[in-house]
Amino acid sequence: MKPLWRINKYLYKYKGLLLLGIVFTVISNIFVIIPAQLVRIAIDYVVDSFSLFRPLTKGGMGEIARENFLEYVFVFGVLILAMALLRGFFLFLIRQTIIIMSRRVEYDMKNEIFEHYQNLPLSFYRKNSTGDLMARISEDVSRVRMYLGPAIMYGLNLLILFPLVISYMVSVNAELTLYSLLPLPILSLSIYFVNNLINERSEKIQRSLSNLSTFVQEAFSGIRVLKAFVREEDSAREFAEASEEYKHKSIELTKVNALFFPLIMALVGISTIITVYVGGMKVIQGEIGYGVIAEFILYVNILTWPVTSLGWVTSIVQRAAASQTRINEFLDIKNDIVSTENTEMEIEGDIRVQGVSFVYPDSGIKALDNISFEIKAGQTLGIIGTTGSGKSTIANLLMRMYDPSSGQIFVDGRDIRSFSTSNLRKQIGFVPQDVFLFSDTIANNIAFGLDHPDMQLIEKAAKDADVYQNIVDFPKGFETMLGERGITLSGGQKQRVSIARAIAKEPKILILDDCLSAVDTKTENAILTALKKIMENRTSIIISHRVSSAKLADHIIVLDDGAIVERGDHESLMEQKGVYAELFEKQTQSPESIDN
Template identity: 65%
Template sequence: MKELRHLNKYLYKYKGHLFMGTLFVILSNIFAIVPAQMVRHALNLVLDALNVYPLFDGGQLQDSFRSDFYMTILFYGLLIVAMAFLRGVFLFFMRQTIIVMSRLIEYDLKNDVFKHYQSLPLSFYRRNNTGDLMARISEDVSKVRMYLGPAIMYGINLTVSCILIIGYMLTVNVKLTLWALAPLPLLSVSIYYVNNLINKRSEAIQKSLSGMSTFVQEAFSGIRVIKAFVREKDSAGLFDDAANDYTDKQLSLAKVNALFYPLMLVLIGLSTILTVYVGGIEVIRGSITPGNIAEFIMYVNMLTWPVTSLGWVTSIVQRAAASQKRINEFLHTENEIVSISNLEEPIKGKVAFEDVTLVYPDSGIEAVKKVSFEINEGETLAILGTTGSGKSTIANLLCRMYDPTDGRVLIDGRDIKLFDINHIRNKMGYVPQDVFLFSDSIRNNIAFGKDDATEEEIIQAAKDADLWNNISMFDKGLETVLGERGITLSGGQKQRTSIARALIRKPTVLILDDCLSAVDTKTENAILNNLQGIMENRTSVIISHRVSSAKLADRILVLDQGEVVETGTHAELMEKQGAYKELYEKQVSTGTEAE
C-alpha cells in the first residue's frame, strides 16, 4: 500500500463522497438483513399455521383464521418487497457516491500527470518513448481508478456485511454459522488465484493488441512506402501473424474465465448443503427453528459476493499498486530547468554565450564545447555547420530547453536562469528543424503562436512566410484541415506554416533552426526577403547548413563538432580561406552544376 499513499490526498479531497458512500453501504446491508429475518418469521408462521389449522376444521373460526393468515403473509411479503426496494435505492446511491468519486479522482490524477509531463525538460522525453508515457496516463490511471472505485466500494461492503451478518448469525447458533461459512474462505482463495490467471492473460492480450495496433498504425502511416516497394502481401502476412497471436491469447483467457462461475456455484452449493444438513440436526435438537435454516441460506447467499470479491479486490489492489508505482516514477521526476529569481523584466534581445558546454544528460554526448559569441540587440547571427555540429543545440539552449553543463547563457547581460522560464520563451519565436503541425486547420496551426491572433495577423504571418499563395489555392483556404502531423502539406509548406506560427508572435528573439531545408532556392529567397523587414531591429538567429541562408546575417558563426571554428562577416570569412569558404564554394559549385 506504500505506493498508493499518493492517492490519500485525493481521498481526503472527496471525503464527503467517501463518507456518504460508506453510510449508504451500511444502510443497504441493513435492508438486506431485515428481509431474511422476515422470511424466518413468515416461514415459522406458515409451519405453525399448518399445525394449528386442522384444529379449526369444521369450526366457525376456520374462515377467520384463514383470512388472518393470508393477510399476515401478505403483510410480510409487502414488507420484504419494500425492504428490497429501499436496499436497491441505497445501492444506487452507494455507486453514485463511491464510483463517481473514483471518476473524479481519475480526472484529477490524469490532469496532474499531464501537467507534470508538460513541466519536464526535453531530456525526459529523450529517455522515455511516447507509448510508455501514454500507457501511464491511460492504462495505469485506469487500473488505479479500479482501486479507488470498485475495490474500495466492495472492500467497505465486505467489512460491513461480515460485521453485521456474521455477528447476527453467531448470536443465533455458533455451530451452524461455522459450518455454513466454512466453504467461503476456500471460495475467496480460489477466486483470487483464478483472477490472477485472468489478469496475467488479460495483460498478455493487451500487449498483443498494443503491438497489433502499433503495426497497423505504422502500416497505414507508411502506406506509400509499402505500395512503392510492393510489400502489401508481406504486410498482410505480418498482420495475420499478429491477429493469430491475439486470437490464441483470447482463447486462453476464455478457458480460464470458464472456471469462474462453475467454481463459485460448486462452493456456494456446498455451503447451502451444509447449512441444510447441520441446520436440520439443530432443528431436531430444538436449538433453532426451521425458519432459521431459510434465514441462514439467505445470509450465505448475501455473503457469497462480498467474500468472492475479496480475492478480486486483492488482485485489483496489487495491480493498482504496480500501476501507481509506474505513475509515481514520473511524478517524482523533478524538473532541473527551474528559474532562480523568476524575473519578468522587458527583454531587449542582447544574447551572449560564455564558454558554453553541453553534455546531453540522457546520452552523455558532448554537443557543444566552450562556445562563445555575442549578438547585440537587433543583430542577426547565422550559425552554419554540417550535420551534428551542434547548431540545433544552441537553439535549445537559447529557449532554455536545456541548461549548460558549463558556462553561461546571458540575455541582456543577465544569466538566463534568473528569468521566469515562460517569460523567456514567450519572447522567443522558435521554428524547429523537426516541423510539427497539429491535426487541425491551417488557421489554428498559425494562430497557435499567439492566443489572441486576429485575422489580419494570421494572413500577414502567412504572407511573410510566403505561404499565402498556397493557402489561397486550397478550396477551404485557412480552414483547410491538415492530416496527422500535417501530412497533407508538402515539406516546404509545412516548414513555411511553422515559420508563420513563429512570426505571428512578433518575438524579441527569432530563431530559425534549419527551417528552409525543404524549400527550393526561389522560395528561400522570397522568404528571406520577407524576413529582412521582419528581422530589422529584432535579434535573429538563422541556423542552417546552407550558405545562402546566411546572406542576411550581420555575422556568421561556423561550427564543427561542437566547437566554433570561424566567426565574422561573409567578406571576412572568405578572406580567411577556411571552412566557410570551402563550404561556400562547394555549395555554389553544386548549384551551378544543377542549373
C-alpha cells in the same frame, strides 16, 4: 499499499463523498439483513399456522383462518419487497458517492500528471517514449481508479456486512454458522488465484493487442513505401501471424474465465447443502425452527459476493499499487530548469554566450565545446555547420530547454537563468527543423503562440512566410483542417506555416533552426527576402547547413564537431578559404538536393 498512500490527499479532498458512501453502505446492509429475518419469521408462521389450520377447518373456522393466514403472508411479502427496494435505492446512492468520488480523483490525477509532464525538461522526453507516457496517464490511472472506486466500495461492503451478518448468525446458532460458512474461505482463495490468472492473461492480451495496433499503424502510415517495394503480401502475412497470437491468448483467457462462475456456484451449492443437512439435524433435535435454515441459506448467498470480491479486490489493490508506483516514478522527477530570480521583463535581444560547453545528460555526447559569441539587439547571426556539429543545441540552450554544462548565457546583460522561463520563451520565436503542426485549422496553427488571435496578424505572418497564396488556394482557406502532424500540406508548405507561426508572435528574438531545408532555392529566396523586413530591429539567429540561408546575417560562425572553427561575415569567410568557403563552393556548384 505504500505507493497508494500518495493518493490519500484525494481521499481527504473528497472526504464528504467517502463518508456519505460509508453511511449509505451501513444502511443498505441493514436492509439486507432484515429481509432474511422476515423470511425466517414468515416460514415459522406458515409452519405453525399449518398445524392449526386443519383443526380450525374441522371446527368450521377454516375460511376465517385462511383469510388471516393469507393476510399475514401478504404483509410479509410487501415488507420483503419494500426492504429490497430500499436496499436498491441505497446501493444507487453508494455508487453516486464512492464511484463518483473515484471519477473525480481520476480527473484530478490525470490533470496533475499532464501538468507535471508539461513542466518537465526536454531531457525527460529524450529518455522516455510517448507510448510509455500515455500508458501511465491512461491505463495506470484507470487501474488506480479501480482501487478508489470498486475496490473501496466492495471492501467497505465486506467490512460492514460481514460483522453484522456473522454476529447475528452466531447469536442464533454458532455451530450452524461455522458449518454454513466453511466453504467461503476456500471460495475467496480460489477466486484470488483464478483472478490472478485472469489478470496475467489479460495483460498478455493487452501487450499483444498493443503490438498488433502498432503494426497496423506503421503499415498504414508507411503505405506508400509498402506499395513501392511491393511488400503487401509479406505485410498481410505478418499481420495474420500477429492476429493468430492475439486469438490464441484470447482463447486462453476465455478458458480461465469459464472457471469463474462455475467455481462460485459449486462452492455456494456445497455451502447450501451443508446448511440444509446440519440445520435439518438441529430442527429434528428441536434446537432451531424451520425458518432458521432458510434464513441461513439467504445469509450464505448474501455473503457469497462479498467473500468472492475479497480475492478480486486484493488483485485490484495489487495492480493499483504497481500502477501507482509507475506514476510516482515520473511524478518524483523534478524539473532542473528553474529560474533563480523569476524575472519577468521586456527584453531587447542582446545575447552573449560565454565559454559554453554542453554534454547531453542521457547519452553523454559532448555537443558543444567552449563556445563564445555575441549578438547585439537587432542584429542577425548565422550559424553554419554540417549535421551533428551542435547547431540545434545552441537553439535549445538559448530557449533554455537545457542549461549549459559549463559557461554562461546572458540576455540583455542578465544571466538567462534569472529569467522566468515562460516569460523568456514567450519573447522568442522558434522554427524547428522537425516541423510539427497540430491537427487543427491552418489559422489556429499560425495563431498558436498568440494569447489573443488576430486574423489580420495571421494573414500578415502567412504573407511574410510566403505561404499566403497556397493557403487561400485551398477551398476552405485558413479554415482548412490539417491532418495528423500537418500531413495535408507538402514539406515546404509545412515549414512555411511553421515560420508564420513563429513570426505571428512578433518575438524579440527569432530563431530559425534549419527551417528552409525542405524548400527549393526560389522559395528560399522569397522567404529570405520577406524575412529581411521581419528581422529588422529584431535579434535573429539563422541556423542552417546551407550557406545560402546565412547570406542575410550580419555575422556568421562556422561550427565543426561542437567548436567554432571560423567566424566573420560572408566576404571575410570567403577570403579565408576555409570550411565556409569549401561549403559555399560545394553547395553552389551542385544542384539542389532537396526540392519542394
